[in-house]
Amino acid sequence: MRQLVDIKRRLKAIIGIAKITEAMQIITVVRMKKSQDALKQAQKFFQEAESLIGIVGLPSFDKNNKSKLTKIMVIGSNRGFCGSFNYALFPKLELFLAQAKKEGQKTEVLALGEKIAQYLRRNQRDFTPTEKDIIEKPSSHLTRQFVEPIYQSFVKGSLGKLIIIYNHFKSAAIQIPTVTTLLPLPIPDLPAGRQGKIKTKGFLFEPSLEELQKEVLKLYVESALHLYIMESINGELGTRLINMRNATDNSKKLITQLTLFANKARQAGITQELAEISGAFEALKGGE
Numbered sequence: 001m002r003q004l005v006d007i008k009r010r011l012k013a014i015i016g017i018a019k020i021t022e023a024m025q026i027i028t029v030v031r032m033k034k035s036q037d038a039l040k041q042a043q044k045f046f047q048e049a050e051s052l053i054g055i056v057g058l059p060s061f062d063k064n065n066k067s068k069l070t071k072i073m074v075i076g077s078n079r080g081f082c083g084s085f086n087y088a089l090f091p092k093l094e095l096f097l098a099q100a101k102k103e104g105q106k107t108e109v110l111a112l113g114e115k116i117a118q119y120l121r122r123n124q125r126d127f128t129p130t131e132k133d134i135i136e137k138p139s140s141h142l143t144r145q146f147v148e149p150i151y152q153s154f155v156k157g158s159l160g161k162l163i164i165i166y167n168h169f170k171s172a173a174i175q176i177p178t179v180t181t182l183l184p185l186p187i188p189d190l191p192a193g194r195q196g197k198i199k200t201k202g203f204l205f206e207p208s209l210e211e212l213q214k215e216v217l218k219l220y221v222e223s224a225l226h227l228y229i230m231e232s233i234n235g236e237l238g239t240r241l242i243n244m245r246n247a248t249d250n251s252k253k254l255i256t257q258l259t260l261f262a263n264k265a266r267q268a269g270i271t272q273e274l275a276e277i278s279g280a281f282e283a284l285k286g287g288e
Contacts, residue, residue, distance in 0.1 A: 004265040011258040018251035024081070025244040032172070032237040038138070039169070039230040042223070045140075049223040052216045058185060059213040067160030069106045071150065072096060073225075075166035075232040076113030078135050082239040085167060086115040088177045092165050096179060105160075112229070138233060143226040151218050154183050162221075169231040172238030182224055185217065 074093055076086040093109070100107045109127040111117040113135050120127040134142050153159040162183035167175035205212060
């Protein structure tokens with residue numbers, strides 16, 4: 001009977017876990033639907049910004065910046081239950097930091113996501129934390145506010161490079177750890193044949209073409225970062241959805257197995273009790 005009590009206790013615990021993972025699965029499905037819609041909008045806006053950059057070209061400061069400071073922005077998650085989603089970024093980060101140190105570059109790490117910050121604290125890395133809402137409640141407005149001081153430091157020449165490390169979203173099951181340079185803007189990344197093909201002859205610009213190029217570049221950086229954040233969020237939700245689905249399925253399998261064990265243990269207990277009653281009855285009958 002002791003075995004039956006242990007099985008029932010374990011069965012109760014697993015049933016509770018299955019309910020939690022199933023609820024998390026449902027919540028993740030709802031969040032992912034909204035997040036995928038937001039990702040599509042971010043992709044469209046980024047394509048338009050990229051097209052504008054291809055037309056107006058780059059401002060001169062983007063080409064002549066010689067600063068040795070490199071900001072590395074790592075985009076992860078605030079929450080767990082998403083498997084190796086965050087951990088896949090850390091080898092990329094460590095490799096880049098080692099290479100930058102070898103080349104004599106000064107680096108500053110920006111952690112977007114509590115799980116990224118936890119890793120950096122655990123490994124005693126210097127970093128700058130960011131607001132959780134950038135990941136938790138993503139919006140173009142928050143991204144714009146976050147990018148503004150970074151962009152201005154690049155304009156003034158105090159920042160040489162802005163590197164983004166994030167999970168590129170392919171599907172719910174596939175996310176690719178990616179390292180990309182956002183500033184200075186890599187010219188080959190522009191649409192083919194559209195590297196600054198604006199016709200300036202006969203046109204009067206107000207503000208000047210240089211100011212227009214600066215504003216368009218800032219718009220591009222904002223839209224690109226917002227896109228990377230949305231891709232990361234979709235990857236996180238996709239990974240969590242798969243993990244919760246697997247956890248729910250495994251819990252249900254365990255529930256089935258434990259229910260069978262409990263039934264067998266109960267049957268064995270009943271059989272033993274009947275055997276003891278029968279033996280006692282025979283003993284009393286023999287005593288007469």
